[in-house]
Amino acid sequence: MSAKVQLVDVGTEDAGQRLDNFLMRHLRKAPKTLIYRIIRKGEVRVNKGRAKANTRLEAGDVVRIPPVTVPDKVEINDSDIPVAQLKRIEESILYEDNDLMVVNKPSGVAVHGGGGIQWGLIEVVRVLRPLAKRLELVHRIDRDTSGCLLIAKKASVLKHLHAQIRADQFDKRYLAIVMGQWPKNVQKVDLPLRKDHLPDGGWHVNVAKDGKQAISYFKVVQHLKGADLVSVKLKTGRTHQIRVHALANGCALMGDDKYGDREVNKKYRPLGMKRLALHAQFLGFTHPVTEEKMLFEAPLWPDFKKIIQTLSLP
CATH class of the missing domain: 3.10.290.10 (RNA-binding S4 domain)
Structure with missing residues (x-):
């Protein structure tokens, strides 16, 4: 370095x-x-x-x-990333043109390497598309969250898409499974969030008066056994926003070992849900070059579909 x-x-x-x-x-x-x-x-x-x-x-x-020292490491290439992962991400590309790419990110894959993680999705994409000189993440989703992730192929495209995000012109909608029953009278959650650094380099987010404004809209899609399937539309995109807003209303997300109940989560692992039940289902924006209105839906991954089927009420 x-x-x-x-x-x-x-x-x-x-x-x-x-x-x-x-x-x-x-x-x-x-x-x-x-x-x-x-x-x-x-x-x-x-x-x-x-x-x-x-x-x-x-x-x-x-x-x-400033001068920065990190462990020596060769540039990521095909040999650094398992072939199965390269194939998995290639098959997860929902859309691609000369300007951008939309990927249905699998749960468990970080968006980028660092902090002990050798590689993330953006490094995989750079290996898959070696001729694309500037592939950059437009936004981020948590490592355990699956679903729509947007990547820009040009600096001008990245700049335009970031301007849309700042102007609240992105349509971001998620599917989540919350434990218990979502409160009937709660649709809009407007609670400020404060992000605190942890000693290990991670984050912990709390509802706090001195936090940044965060607005989420929750809607029950389906009642399940001991849980609810909800759709969540984001007005803002704060770190861990959905997870903390759900917890603040007494309904932690299934599989959330950071904010939820780990003992409760253990009950669902034998049923196939071994991760956070949060999926970035829809992503909408205006194409920076063609000016076309675009809306993408990321299909649910098999574990998410299976737990919904398993817990569905008769």
């Missing part, structure tokens, strides 16, 4: 990009936890001043990147 301080000029193609995303592209081998740590410590400077991870860069900005 870099053995000395780098001063990187922000070009027009990177204008509007968040500082953390900018650093992840320039320091691709660095763990995500390291990137956030050097930002928090003030080692990363924008125009000689401290900046936050969510600072939006502008053309002409100068970003100071």
Whole structure:
């Protein structure tokens, strides 16, 4: 990795990009936890001043990147990723053109490597599409969450899609299984969320007055045995938003070992649900080049379909 301080000029193609995303592209081998740590410590400077991870860069900005040391590692290639995983992701591509790609991400696959994870979905896609010079994640979903994930193939496309996200023009809808019965009178959940760093580099999110605004819309799709299948439409996209909003209403998500009841979750593993019951089902946006309105549906993975069938009421 870099053995000395780098001063990187922000070009027009990177204008509007968040500082953390900018650093992840320039320091691709660095763990995500390291990137956030050097930002928090003030080692990363924008125009000689401290900046936050969510600072939006502008053309002409100068970003100071400190010397970063990480374990030596060759670039990810075919031999680093199991062939079965390459095939699995290739078969999970829902749509692709010259500008972007939509993938039905499997549960258990991180969106990118780092923090002890050798590779994630974006690294797999870069191996699958070696001629695409700039493949970047447009947004993220949790490692244990399955479903729609959007990838841009060009900086201009990424910039346009990020502008749509900021303008609340994305349609993001999820399917989740919540434990117990969802409250009948609760459809809109408007509770601010605060994200706290954990010593291991992870996150823990809580409802807090000093948190950021977070709005979710819940709707019961089907009553199950001891649980409800709900659809969730996001107005905002905060970390762990659905999981914490569901918990705040007394209905933790099935398989959520971070916020839910681990002992309860164990009962569903023999039934085939060994992970978080959260699926990014629909993703809608405007194509940055063709200006076509696009809406994609990610089919449920077999484990999710099986648990719904198993718990369906007669």
